[in-house]
Amino acid sequence: DIQMTQSPSSLSASVRDRVTITCRASQNIKKYLNWYQQKPGKAPRLLIYAASSLQSGVPSRFSGSGSGTDFTLTISSLQPEDFATYYCQQSYSDSITFGQGTRLEIE
Amino acid sequence: QVQLMQSGAEVIKPGASVKVSCRASGYTFTEYYIHWVRQAPGQGLEWMGWANPNTGSTNYAQKFQGRVTMTRDTSITTAYMDLSGLRSDDTAVYYCARDFPGPYGRGMDVWGQGTTVTVSS
Numbered sequence: 576d577i578q579m580t581q582s583p584s585s586l587s588a589s590v591r592d593r594v595t596i597t598c599r600a601s602q603n604i605k606k607y608l609n610w611y612q613q614k615p616g617k618a619p620r621l622l623i624y625a626a627s628s629l630q631s632g633v634p635s636r637f638s639g640s641g642s643g644t645d646f647t648l649t650i651s652s653l654q655p656e657d658f659a660t661y662y663c664q665q666s667y668s669d670s671i672t673f674g675q676g677t678r679l680e681i682e
Numbered sequence: 683q684v685q686l687m688q689s690g691a692e693v694i695k696p697g698a699s700v701k702v703s704c705r706a707s708g709y710t711f712t713e714y715y716i717h718w719v720r721q722a723p724g725q726g727l728e729w730m731g732w733a734n735p736n737t738g739s740t741n742y743a744q745k746f747q748g749r750v751t752m753t754r755d756t757s758i759t760t761a762y763m764d765l766s767g768l769r770s771d772d773t774a775v776y777y778c779a780r781d782f783p784g785p786y787g788r789g790m791d792v793w794g795q796g797t798t799v800t801v802s803s
Contacts, residue, residue, distance in 0.1 A: 576744075605786065606786045607786045607787040608786070609782075609784075609789040609790075611727075611790075613727075618777055618779075618793035618794065618795060618796055619719075619727065619777075619779075619790070619793060620793075621782060621789055621790060621791045624782060624784040624786070624789045625784050625785050625786040625787075626786070628784070628785075630791065662726065662727055664727075664729075664789065664790075665787075666786070666787030666788040666789065667787060669741055670729075670743055670744065671717075671729040671743075671788065672729065673726060673727040673728070673729065674726070675726050676726045676727070
């Protein structure tokens with residue numbers, strides 16, 4: 576299976592901060608990379624697909640970049656509702672895998 | 683609106699099986715694969731597999747092969763996930779999710795509310 580490694584595992588930040596989360600794949604996955612947000616007790620929400628495309632309805636402060644093995648999710652100006660856990664997910668292989676998650680907390 | 687509605691929480695004895703249902707509404711059921719993803723308490727997301735509601739074909743994660751069966755009933759637009767040989771480490775929230783066939787592979791754009799499965803004697 577393709578391993579997805581996120582960093583950091585947790586992050587403290589303040590409202591209006593710019594935050595970047597990194598996801599690294601164990602092999603080249605081109606742009607077969609999606610990002611999700613999950614709040615406690617809720618199902619995940621698709622934010623970014625194909626590494627850099629914003630899902631419909633997602634605020635433009637979220638952006639994604641990267642290809643190959645290294646990817647980033649950036650939140651340009653944190654809002655109170657953005658404090659959550661974020662996961663990357665690859666679908667390059669038939670066996671889909673997720674990163675371990677990055678927990679974004681209020682500083 | 684597009685929705686996936688899952689069955690209620692289950693408490694299952696070790697060694698037994700559980701069958702979780704996922705009823706789709708608001709879209710053409712046979713046009714999108716259904717994924718199953720689980721999340722153990724305090725842990726991350728784990729993909730279990732997908733099923734094609736149109737053909738019935740499936741693709742299971744190797745970890746679950748031999749223990750999981752994903753089926754569907756198109757007449758009632760419902761997908762099912764059956765997991766057998768349950769152990770305590772199968773205790774988790776189980777989600778169904780609609781496939782998002784993007785330009786680069788598969789994502790999951792609509793999720794059910796989750797079904798808590800607790801394995802306990």
